[in-house]
Amino acid sequence: MVLFLAAYPKKENLKDGMIQRIASVDRCFSDVPRVYLSFSTIRAFKRFHKKEGDLIDIYRCHVIFDFFFIISLISKSTKIYIHSLYNVIYSLFYLFFFDKKYIFDAHGVVPEELEMEGRKFSSMIYTKCESFIFSRKKLTVICVTDAMINHFKAKYIHTNAKFVRYSIFPENLYNEQGDQDISNVQNTDKLVNIVYSGNTQKWQNIELMLKIIAENLSYSNYNFLILTGEQSKMQSLVDRYIPSGHHIEVKSVEPEQLFHIYKKSHYGFVLRDDILVNNVACPTKLIEYLYYGITPIILSDNIGDFKKYGYESVQCFNIKGLKSKKSIKNNGIIKMLMSENDKVDLATL
Template sequence: MIVFFAPYPINDEEKKGGLCQRILSIDSLFENHERIYLTVSYTKYKKPEVINISDKIIVYRLNALKDYFLIKKLIKKSSLIYLHTIGNALKYLPYLKPEKIKVICDMHGVVPEECRMFNQKIKSFVFNIVEFLTLLKVDYIICVSNNMVKHFDKKYRLNSFEKIVIPIFTRDRTSCNFDADSKIKNLVIYAGGTQVWQNTSEMLDLANDISSESLPFHFWFPEKDYKKYSNFNLNDNIYFSTGSNADVINDYMKSCYGLILRDDNVVNNVACPTKIVEYLQYGLIPIVKSKEIGDFSQLGLEYITIFEIKNNVIGDLELKRNINNNVLIKFYKQIDNGIKKLEIISGCELKYIKLGKEI
């Protein structure tokens, strides 16, 4: 039995978040095994809640203090403990590490640095301590990029745990999936949220400066953001939409370029945005502010800078797409190698897709 310290997403709204998408992706690997999900809180769940999701998944919502011994009992029964983020690892720290049971922490991101980016200095300080204590108590950490591995090596110089790289992945493992003839010339797209790291204002400013009939911009936002931004007084060649994932993919198939204007900072340097993978799958060339996003620069990503799109210095799009298809294949190999290592250390037979073929 595998015990996950993580909230298991149940409704459709919960499943949209980045954290929950990662949880479901990892969960899909273990779908043939019994799993328990522990959602632990210090303030909520005065009474234990138990939800049977399926014959393989049970969700427990428990109070860290009142249900201490129940959590301890479930930990002792486990064959593997998997912590999703240091935020959930915090709920595991009060317990002694069971003998002969391996403990994995999937880091997801660099939480202390993310807090510092939002000027949350106290929270950053606390999570630095939690992160350090977590690393002392686990056998393995899972990082979403090699740059994240380098970050933790440089930050802590610890040898008490092993590192595995498993980038953000989904069940869709296709290589470039598009028809060049269906592309609308020079259509630029962005589909996603408006979190601070997305630099939404910079994307809109760029679109307002350079969009034209021959260079239209199409923004897909969640409904609440769509209502806000669609009322902005912007260039007539900027379009706003909201819709399903299928609607967005349909527009990806028609688009030439995808916006991803991330800043050059540690949070982005170690990240693995699914957006870039989606762009490559559908033959879009990323328009970037900084090329240092996760491992993509080292993998050979072809991109266009803000300067280049402003000055129409585009280059050979077909060549860029061919190179990016090879980048995508290398990226998939990173995933495959990481999952193979996870299979070995977990002792579980995992179910995953390898370059379009189920293993």
């Protein structure tokens, strides 16, 4: 039995990037008995249990009052798969006593993310958690990019960990695989469709994006569309930065509906700063853009491994005169990465 320290992915939470990663990994264990364990604190005393098919048990346990049950789950497991450092904090005490085979799916560089947000105490706590994980003798670390692997190798030079790159792909891409041939897309329409998909977090640089949109409203063939789960908050920002008389559509769609929009889109905003958190990342949004032949509109091109692969992009301060065309090269990069993923058997690590 494989014990996953993570919440089980459900349709209601599949918009979340971490949950999409968990769902993607779960496909690799489809014929393996597995338990998903998440933790509750003082407000929830009753243990939650649900079966999902014949092979999956989902538990939410109280971190203290279910002590012996948690110990029994860990004892029965053949390996422990940890999704993100965020799922270590409550389990750290339990893991300390077990010399198990651990798979740590990093997702991101959590201590550095927290420090960037000004949460120095939290960053210090998670640094301790991360150091504990990298001290394990039987450890495999799954990273989304080679850049992330290099970061951890430099940070923990004495670790015995084995590193594996496994890129993140949303479920909708697997469902669409084989159905998306960019080379057959004909550019018969002069309308240039420019999309943004995401929420209003500070690191998304939404205000900069809206300023750039406002500066390019004179191009009558530019069609801007904003897809977000925070419609009201995003709409208020749009109303603040976009002059009256210009309509920018803001809407929310389900993950399975995205591909209909992406198939018609030519460019997409990904305005990430040139900092470590972004330099090692593999944003779900960027993966989707490239797969559908969308050319990213970027602030920095140093995102994950994509600069190394030579992806096509447009600098955000120069989006004048864009053509309505798809990028065959960007689509090819993602198909290459998907092929590389297929060579990795996570269930046997």
